[in-house]
Amino acid sequence: MPLDKLNNRIIYFDNAATSWPKPAGMMAAMINYNEMIGGSPGRSGHQRSLDAGRIILETREALAELFGCDDSLRIAFTKNATEALNIALSGILNPGDHVITSSMEHNSVMRPLRYLESQGVQLSVVSCSGDGRLNPADVLAAIQPQTRMLVVTHASNVTGTIHPIAELGEIARNHGILFCVDAAQTAGALPIQVDEMAIDLLAFSGHKSLFGPQGTGGLYVRKGTENQLRPLMMGGTGSRSEFEGQPDFMPDKYESGTPNTIGLAGLGAGVRFVLAEGVEAIRSKEEGLTARFLGGLAALPGVTVYGPPDAANRTAVVSFNVAGVSPSEAALELDERFGILCRPGLQCAPAAHRTIGTFSQGTIRFGFGYFNKDEEISLALAAIQSLAGGDTEK
Amino acid sequence: MEGQRYIVFLFPSVSYALKAEKILKAAGIAHKLIPVPRHISSDCGVCVRITEDKQQDVEREFLGKVGWDKVVLL
Structure with a gap:
């Protein structure tokens, strides 16, 4: 499957900042x-x-x-x-x-x-x-x-x-x-x-x-x-x-x-x-997306994931870093090459980044939402693999 | 309704009056939202008008759900 922007579609993973689309x-x-x-x-x-x-x-x-x-x-x-x-x-x-x-x-x-x-x-x-x-x-x-x-x-x-x-x-x-x-x-x-x-x-x-x-x-x-x-x-x-x-x-x-x-x-x-x-149904869907993403990231060399290892102990927010790539560079590349929209940096929470040891560079943050799909998680994992150097067709 | 006397429930604000309206609609009690009569208060809001005979029923519906300031006979 081609990774580069599919028909100009975007993959919106910035729901932790503001949700999109809306009902x-x-x-x-x-x-x-x-x-x-x-x-x-x-x-x-x-x-x-x-x-x-x-x-x-x-x-x-x-x-x-x-x-x-x-x-x-x-x-x-x-x-x-x-x-x-x-x-x-x-x-x-x-x-x-x-x-x-x-x-x-x-x-x-x-x-x-x-x-x-x-x-x-x-x-x-x-x-x-x-x-x-x-x-x-x-x-x-x-x-x-x-x-x-x-x-x-x-x-x-x-x-x-x-x-x-x-x-x-x-x-x-x-x-x-x-x-x-x-x-x-x-x-x-x-x-x-x-x-x-x-x-x-x-x-x-x-x-x-x-x-x-x-x-x-x-x-x-x-x-x-x-x-x-x-x-x-x-x-x-x-x-x-x-x-x-x-x-x-x-x-x-x-x-x-x-x-x-x-x-x-x-x-x-x-x-x-x-x-x-129903909040339970929304939670279940978002937890599933998060678990799928965390599982995929775990298999990628050069990727560091922050926060609890289990999707059950977190919301649909995942912060991570790719070795050798700054969060802002990664976000730009995800946006321009793959149409994946996320939030890099400190996310207005310097204290949290000091706590998890990512101050002052920050992290790449994906915030999933109820309208995201499994397919988008798979595409994102392939994109991150490409950023991490696991894919040579740059 | 000729000859029937009306009373009005006065509320702290329109938010309360509209919540009261919702409660009365659900309870099926006839009512009308009207501007607060000038001789009762100089407030620019609205109040809930009902027939006098419904006062106890209405108070029972409101109790614990929405607070009111006072009840005035029109």
């Missing part, structure tokens, strides 16, 4: 909003405004169902997981508070925490193993009397390593510590149940495994937690308009300004697609 219903929902509704939700009482509000409500309800949250109004929408994490971290932590995180975090957690550290918040970064695993006993040992929050990613965006969220949640709850989870890589891809996992704050991205458009994300806030959570932005909410003080209730407290209604229409369709397919 057909996503764009249809956005077009429907724009052509048939178009109103500003939560403002005015006219029918188009109310219809816009109903679309947003249905998106909230679908997410609440997905996350096992009994009240959809506990979810505030943001423009991405980063904004949600910034609300959660800056909104809770004060100078003198202590916060614990892992050494596998994305900069969406690390940068706000490093800033807060400069303002007097005490930060403990618990070291993970070389394959990115976080030992709950190490988290337990880091707890201090003034520890206010434990914030961890559900799964690493570099190695896919899945953190033991339920176990960590139990530790946090038993010690009266708020538990904040970065689900950017896992919402829609792995089961998440906010009550069973004792999650107080869940930040999620809408445009990855939830199949929404870019510009969508959100923050789940456990009942009562909003009382200690400052908003990042304040402004018009369409509610309590007679008062100049910010509303103190969910979700308005964190949703100032006109929302991304068209994006949230698309996100709603994406989440309903996930619910219809």
